Amino acid sequence: MKKVESDLREAQQHIQQAVTQRQSAASALQKTIDRLEGDHADLTGLTAARRALKAVQAEFDEKAKPVRKGLESQADFQAAQQALARAKSALQTAAADVTVDRQQLAKNYATAQAKVRALEQGAFRRDAELTALQEKINSAEQQVQLAVDKFEKTVERDGNLKAARKAFDDAKVAENRAENARLKAAREVAAVRTKVAQATLQLQQKKLQDARDDNRGKNKGKN
Numbered sequence: 001m002k003k004v005e006s007d008l009r010e011a012q013q014h015i016q017q018a019v020t021q022r023q024s025a026a027s028a029l030q031k032t033i034d035r036l037e038g039d040h041a042d043l044t045g046l047t048a049a050r051r052a053l054k055a056v057q058a059e060f061d062e063k064a065k066p067v068r069k070g071l072e073s074q075a076d077f078q079a080a081q082q083a084l085a086r087a088k089s090a091l092q093t094a095a096a097d098v099t100v101d102r103q104q105l106a107k108n109y110a111t112a113q114a115k116v117r118a119l120e121q122g123a124f125r126r127d128a129e130l131t132a133l134q135e136k137i138n139s140a141e142q143q144v145q146l147a148v149d150k151f152e153k154t155v156e157r158d159g160n161l162k163a164a165r166k167a168f169d170d171a172k173v174a175e176n177r178a179e180n181a182r183l184k185a186a187r188e189v190a191a192v193r194t195k196v197a198q199a200t201l202q203l204q205q206k207k208l209q210d211a212r213d214d215n216r217g218k219n220k221g222k223n
Helices: 002-044 046-071 075-092 102-125 128-155 159-222
Strands: none
Touching: 002 046, 002 128, 002 159, 046 102, 046 128, 075 102, 102 128
16 A cells, blocks of 8 residues: 555655646747747738737627627526636646546536537527627638748747757647656555455455354353
C-alpha cells in the first residue's frame, strides 16, 4: 500500500510539472506569434480581417440578446445549461480527486458545451436578421483564415517560431504521458485498497469464526 501510494504521489508531482511546462511553452509560443504578427499582420491583411470579424461579431451579439433571454426561460435550454455547469465544476475540481479521468471530464464538458451551442444556433436560425449576420460572420471568418494562411506562409521559415511550436508540441505529449501515468497509479492504489478491504473483512470473519469454534469447544468440555 505504501509503495503504490508513493508511486501515485510521484505521478501527481510529474503531472503538475508537465502542466506547468505546457503552460510555459504555450505562453512562449503565443509571445512569438504576437511578435511576428506585429511585424507582418498589416502586410498580410490579418489585422484588418480580425477587426472586421470583431465588428460583425459585436453586432451579432447585440442583436442576439433578446433571443438568448428567451432561451433562458425554456426547460430544455435550462437543463443544458445546468449540465454544462456541472461538467465545468467537475472539470475544475478534478485535481482534488486522484481517481478522476480528467480527459474524460474534458470530453464531457465539450459535449455539454456543444449542446448549449446547438440550442442557441437553432434559435438564431429562426431569426432572419441573425441569420444574415451569421452569414457575415462566416464570411469574415473565412477572410481571417485566408489572412492567417498568408501570414503562416510568410513566417513559416522563422526559426524561433519553429522552436516554440516544437517545444509546445513536446510539452503536450509529455503532459498526456504524465496524465496517463497518474491514472495508472490511481487505479493501482484503488485496486490495492480494495484488496486491503477484502483482506480485512476476511480476517474479521475468520476471527468471528474462530471465536465461535472456541465457544463450542468450551461448551463441549463442560458437557
